[in-house]
Amino acid sequence: MATAPRFQFTEGTPQYRTYKLIGYGILLLLVLVVAFAYNDTGSITLFDNDYKVSITRVTKAISFIIAILGLQVVAGFTGQLSLGQGFFFGVGAYLSAWLVSDHNWPWLLTLVVIIPTCFIFGMAFGIPALRIKGLYLALVTLGLAAILPSLILLDKLEPYTAGAAGKQTDSDLVPPGWLPLDGIVDALHKLPLVGSYFGDGDGLSSREEQRVWTFFIMTIVAVVCFKMVGNLIKSRPGRAIRAVRDNETSAAVNGIGLAYHKTMSFGVASALGGVGGMVYVAELGIASPGDFTQLLSILFIVGLVVGGVGTLSGAVIGGLVIAFVPDWASSTQNFPGVPERWLQGPTGGLILGLMLIVLTFVLPGGIVAGVRRLRARFVRVNPARPPLLTTGDPTTNALADSATVDAASVND
Amino acid sequence: MELFINRIFDGLSNGATYALIAMALVMIFKATTLINFAQGEFAMFGGFIAYVLATERGVPMWGAVVLAMVISALLAAGIERTLIRPFDPADHLPLVIITLGLFLAINAVAGIVWRFDPRAFPELFPSGNAASIGGANLSWYTIFTLLTVLVVAGALTLLLNKTKIGLAFRAVSSNLESSELVGIKVGPTLQFGWAIAAAVGTLAVAVFVATPVRQIEPNVMITGLIFAVSAAALGGLDSLGGAIVGGLAIGLVQSIVVPYVGVPSELSLLAAVVVLMLVLLFKPSGLFGTPAVERV
Amino acid sequence: MALLEVNDIEVRFGGIVALSGLTFDIEEGQICGLIGPNGAGKTTMFNVISRIYDPTHGTLNFSGRNLLKTPPHQIAKAGIFRTFQNLALWPRMSVIENVMAGAHVRSKENFGTAMLNIGRKKEEKQLATEAFSILHDLGLEHVAFNQCAGLPYGTLKRIELARCLIGRPKLLMLDEPATGLTHSEVDLLSEVITGIRDRYDLTILLVEHHMGLVMGISENVVVLDFGRKIAEGLPVEVQENPAVVEAYLGVPAS
Numbered sequence: 018m019a020t021a022p023r024f025q026f027t028e029g030t031p032q033y034r035t036y037k038l039i040g041y042g043i044l045l046l047l048v049l050v051v052a053f054a055y056n057d058t059g060s061i062t063l064f065d066n067d068y069k070v071s072i073t074r075v076t077k078a079i080s081f082i083i084a085i086l087g088l089q090v091v092a093g094f095t096g097q098l099s100l101g102q103g104f105f106f107g108v109g110a111y112l113s114a115w116l117v118s119d120h121n122w123p124w125l126l127t128l129v130v131i132i133p134t135c136f137i138f139g140m141a142f143g144i145p146a147l148r149i150k151g152l153y154l155a156l157v158t159l160g161l162a163a164i165l166p167s168l169i170l171l172d173k174l175e176p177y178t179a180g181a182a183g184k185q186t187d188s189d190l191v192p193p194g195w196l197p198l199d200g201i202v203d204a205l206h207k208l209p210l211v212g213s214y215f216g217d218g219d220g221l222s223s224r225e226e227q228r229v230w231t232f233f234i235m236t237i238v239a240v241v242c243f244k245m246v247g248n249l250i251k252s253r254p255g256r257a258i259r260a261v262r263d264n265e266t267s268a269a270v271n272g273i274g275l276a277y278h279k280t281m282s283f284g285v286a287s288a289l290g291g292v293g294g295m296v297y298v299a300e301l302g303i304a305s306p307g308d309f310t311q312l313l314s315i316l317f318i319v320g321l322v323v324g325g326v327g328t329l330s331g332a333v334i335g336g337l338v339i340a341f342v343p344d345w346a347s348s349t350q351n352f353p354g355v356p357e358r359w360l361q362g363p364t365g366g367l368i369l370g371l372m373l374i375v376l377t378f379v380l381p382g383g384i385v386a387g388v389r390r391l392r393a394r395f396v397r398v399n400p401a402r403p404p405l406l407t408t409g410d411p412t413t414n415a416l417a418d419s420a421t422v423d424a425a426s427v428n429d
Numbered sequence: 430m431e432l433f434i435n436r437i438f439d440g441l442s443n444g445a446t447y448a449l450i451a452m453a454l455v456m457i458f459k460a461t462t463l464i465n466f467a468q469g470e471f472a473m474f475g476g477f478i479a480y481v482l483a484t485e486r487g488v489p490m491w492g493a494v495v496l497a498m499v500i501s502a503l504l505a506a507g508i509e510r511t512l513i514r515p516f517d518p519a520d521h522l523p524l525v526i527i528t529l530g531l532f533l534a535i536n537a538v539a540g541i542v543w544r545f546d547p548r549a550f551p552e553l554f555p556s557g558n559a560a561s562i563g564g565a566n567l568s569w570y571t572i573f574t575l576l577t578v579l580v581v582a583g584a585l586t587l588l589l590n591k592t593k594i595g596l597a598f599r600a601v602s603s604n605l606e607s608s609e610l611v612g613i614k615v616g617p618t619l620q621f622g623w624a625i626a627a628a629v630g631t632l633a634v635a636v637f638v639a640t641p642v643r644q645i646e647p648n649v650m651i652t653g654l655i656f657a658v659s660a661a662a663l664g665g666l667d668s669l670g671g672a673i674v675g676g677l678a679i680g681l682v683q684s685i686v687v688p689y690v691g692v693p694s695e696l697s698l699l700a701a702v703v704v705l706m707l708v709l710l711f712k713p714s715g716l717f718g719t720p721a722v723e724r725v
Numbered sequence: 726m727a728l729l730e731v732n733d734i735e736v737r738f739g740g741i742v743a744l745s746g747l748t749f750d751i752e753e754g755q756i757c758g759l760i761g762p763n764g765a766g767k768t769t770m771f772n773v774i775s776r777i778y779d780p781t782h783g784t785l786n787f788s789g790r791n792l793l794k795t796p797p798h799q800i801a802k803a804g805i806f807r808t809f810q811n812l813a814l815w816p817r818m819s820v821i822e823n824v825m826a827g828a829h830v831r832s833k834e835n836f837g838t839a840m841l842n843i844g845r846k847k848e849e850k851q852l853a854t855e856a857f858s859i860l861h862d863l864g865l866e867h868v869a870f871n872q873c874a875g876l877p878y879g880t881l882k883r884i885e886l887a888r889c890l891i892g893r894p895k896l897l898m899l900d901e902p903a904t905g906l907t908h909s910e911v912d913l914l915s916e917v918i919t920g921i922r923d924r925y926d927l928t929i930l931l932v933e934h935h936m937g938l939v940m941g942i943s944e945n946v947v948v949l950d951f952g953r954k955i956a957e958g959l960p961v962e963v964q965e966n967p968a969v970v971e972a973y974l975g976v977p978a979s
C-alpha cells in the first residue's frame with residue numbers, strides 16, 4: 018500500500034473503543050430513523066417512479082438478512098453449498114403461523130419450537146452432505162427446496178397449512194403501554210429541518226405503532242443472531258468449520274471431526290433460516306406456499322454472493338438487496354430511454370441475475386469486499402498482541418535473523 | 430389395466446422430454462464436469478424462439494424449431510465464450526454462481542418479453558392415436574417423442590464418433606490437459622458442447638409443449654430441470670445412453686410408481702429428488718457412467 | 726518400550742506389495758529418519774501411521790497401545806501430528822488462527838458455549854497466548870495476524886510446524902520438510918527441528934530425500950527399498966552399508 022491509512026487503531030485501546038462506539042451509535046441512529054421516519058407513508062420519487070421505503074419492507078428485509086446469515090454459516094464459513102435455505106425459511110414461517118393463529122402462542126415463543134425443529138431437520142440435511150460434495154450437494158439441496166410447496170399443499174396437512182390459500186395470522190405484536198411511541202414521534206416531528214420526515218404530527222395509529230414495535234423486536238432478534246454467529250466464528254468451533262472449508266483432509270488429521278462439524282453447521286444454518294421465516298410471517302401476516310419455492314433459495318444465494326460470502330455484514334447487504342431490488346424494480350415504470358413495455362415483468366429477477374454475473378467477474382468477494390477495500394484506505398485496525406509466555410530468546414537466533422528477512426518482504 | 434397402460438404411455442412421453450434435457454446436461458457435464466443450472470431456461474428460451482418464429486413470422490413449424498435450435502446454439506456459444514471461458518474449469522464455485530445468475534436472468538427476460546400467460550404451441554406431430562393396445566390409446570405424440578429421443582441420440586453418437594470435432598470433444602472430456610498438449614483448442618470445443626446442449630434442450634421443450642394438454646410459458650422448465658437432473662444422475666452423468674434410460678425411468682416413476690404407492694402427484698418431484706439423492710449417495714456414477722477413480 | 730513399535734507391517738494395494746515385513750522402533754525423544762529411493766514405501770508407511778491406510782498384516786503400537794484401532798481423525802488426540810508435503814494450511818484464516826486450530830483436540834469449547842459466550846474466554850485467551858508464543862519461537866510473530874494466503878513458502882512451512890507444536894504432540898511426523906527450500910534454508914531447518922525437539926520434548930519421524938538434512942540430525946535411520954527395510958542404524962553406519970549404496974546408486978558395471 019502506498020500510503021498508510023489515516024486512522025489506525027489497535028484493539029483494546031480507548032481510541033479503538035471510541036471508534037467502535039461511534040460506529041454503533043451511527044447504526045442506532047439509523048435504526049431510529051428507519052423506525053420513525055416515513056412510517057409507511059414515505060417514498061422516494063425518481064424519474065416519476067415511486068420507490069417505497071416503508072418500515073414493513075425493512076422488517077421483511079430483516080427476515081431475509083437472518084436467513085442469509087444462516088447461509089453464511091453453512092456456505093460461507095463451512096464451505097457447504099446449500100441451495101436449500103428457503104426450505105427452512107418456509108418451515109419456520111408455517112410453524113410459527115400455525116402456532117400463533119391456531120394455538121395463540123406469542124410470536125417470540127414460537128422460536129422455542131422453531132429453533133430445535135429446524136436445527137434437527139438441518140442436521141438431517143447435513144447427512145447427505147457428508148458423502149455428496151460441492152455441485153452435487155447444491156443440486157440435492159435445490160431439489161429439497163423445490164418440494165416444500167408440494168409438501169405444504171398436501172391434503173393431509175391442509176388443516177394445519179390452510180393449503181393454497183395461505184395461512185393467515187391475525188395476531189400482531191402489540192407494543193407495551195408504557196412505551197411512549199407516540200411521544201417519540203411527536204418529539205421527532207418538532208425537530209428543525211428534518212422534522213417533516215417524521216410523520217404528520219398527529220401521532221401514530223395503532224397499526225403504525227404495531228409496525229414500529231415489530232420492527233424493533235425483529236431488529237433485536239437479528240442483533241442477537243448476529244452476536245451469536247459472531248461469537249461462533251471467533252471460537253474453537255468457528256475455526257474448526259473454517260478449517261473444514263479450507264482443507265478437509267488436514268482438518269481431519271488435526272482432530273477436527275468432519276461429520277460432526279458439517280452436520281452442526283447445517284443445523285445452525287437451518288435454525289437461523291427458520292427464525293427468518295418467523296420474522297417474515299410476523300410481518301407479512303400470511304404464509305403462502307408460493308412464497309417458498311426453490312426460487313427463494315436461489316434468491317438467498319444471490320444475497321449471499323452479492324453481500325459477500327463468508328462475511329457477517331454481507332448478510333445485511335445481501336438481505337437488503339434481495340428485499341428491495343425486486344420491489345423497486347417493479348415500481349420502476351418509467352426510466353429515461355427505456356420503453357415502458359420493457360419495464361413491466363420481472364425486471365427484479367433480471368437485475369439480480371445480472372448482478373450475480375457481473376459481481377463474479379468484477380467483485381467476487383461481494384459488495385463487502387469492495388467496501389472493505391475502500392475503508393482500508395482510511396482506517397486500519399491492528400489486532401491486540403497476546404503477551405509472550407517467556408521473554409526468552411526464540412528457539413534459535415538464526416531463526417530471528419531469517420525472520421527479519423521475511424518481515425521485510427511481507428510488509429510490502 | 431387400461432389405466433396402467435395409459436400411465437406407461439404417459440410416463441414414456443414425459444420421460445422422453447426428461448431424457449432430452451438430460452442429454453443436454455450430459456453433454457456439458459462430459460466436457461466440463463459442470464451441471465448447467467440454467468439448462469432448463471436455455472431450453473425454454475429456445476422453445477419461445479420457435480414459438481415466435483412459427484406464430485408471428487409464419488415460418489413452417491418444423492422449420493421454426495430447427496431455426497430456433499440454431500439460434501439458441503449460437504446464443505449459448507456466445508454465453509460460453511463471454512461468461513464461462515474466463516474461469517478455471519476446475520473451480521466450480523464461480524461457474525455455479527454464473528449459471529444461477531443466468532437462470533434468473535434468462536427466466537426474467539422471457540417473462541418480460543413474453544409475459545407469463547401460457548400459450549398454445551403448435552403441434553409438431555400428427556394428432557390422434559396410432560393404435561389401441563390393451564384398451565389404452567397410444568398416441569402418435571408418444572410414438573414421435575420417443576422417436577425424437579432416438580434420432581437425437583443417434584445424431585449425437587454420430588457427431589461424437591464420426592466427426593473431427595466430436596473426436597476433439599471426447600478427448601477434452603477424457604483428459605483436458607492432454608488434449609491441450611496435443612493442440613486441441615479446448616475453448617472452442619467446449620463452446621461446441623454448450624451449443625449442442627442448447628440446441629437439444631430447445632428441441633426438448635418444443636416437443637414437450639407441442640401437445641394440446643400443455644402450453645409454453647416462462648416457468649415451464651423450473652421443475653422440469655430437477656427431473657432432468659435426476660434422470661441424468663440416475664443414468665450416469667457422463668453417459669448419453671444413460672440419460673435416455675434415466676429419463677424414461679424417471680418418467681415412468683412419476684406416472685406409475687407415484688400413483689400406485691399412494692403418494693399424491695405433487696410429490697412426484699419429491700420422488701425424483703429422492704432418486705437423485707440415493708444415486709449420489711450410493712452410486713454416484715449412476716447406472717452407466719464411468720466411476721471416478723480417486724488417488725490418495 | 727519404544728514410543729512407536731512397528732512390527733512386521735505389510736501393505737498391499739491389489740496385487741502390489743507396498744510394504745512387507747517392515748519392523749523398526751522409534752524411541753522416545755529420538756529423531757528418526759525414514760529414507761529410501763522413490764517408490765520405496767516411505768509415504769505408505771507414513772500414511773499407515775497417520776491411519777490413512779490399513780496394513781494387511783502386522784502390528785503398530787504407540788505408547789504401548791494398538792494404534793491400528795485408532796481412526797484417522799483421532800490420531801491427533803492420541804498425540805500424533807504430521808505435516809504435509811504440499812502444505813495443508815487453511816488459507817483463508819489468519820496465521821494465528823491456523824495455529825490455534827491445531828489445538829482443537831486439547832480445547833473444549835463447543836457450538837453451544839461458543840455462541841452463547843459461556844465461560845470459555847479464559848481458554849481462548851490461553852490458546853491465543855500459547856499460539857503467539859510458539860509463533861515467536863519460530864520467528865513468526867510478525868505475521869501472526871496476516872492471512873496465510875500469499876506468505877512466502879518457507880514461512881508457510883514453519884506455520885504448519887507451529888500448528889503441530891501447539892497440539893503438544895508426542896510424535897511429530899514431518900513429510901519431506903526440506904522440499905522446495907534453498908541450501909541455507911535447509912541448514913536453518915536442521916536447527917529448527919533439533920531445537921523444537923529439545924524445547925518441546927518431542928519424538929520426531931522424518932521422511933526426507935535431502936541426505937544432508939537426514940544424516941545430519943537423525944539419531945536412527947531406517948532405509949527402505951521396494952517396501953522392505955534394508956538397513957537401520959546410526960547415520961554413519963547406514964551411509965557405509967553396501968546394500969544402501971546399491972539401492973541408491975546401483976552396482977558398478979563389471
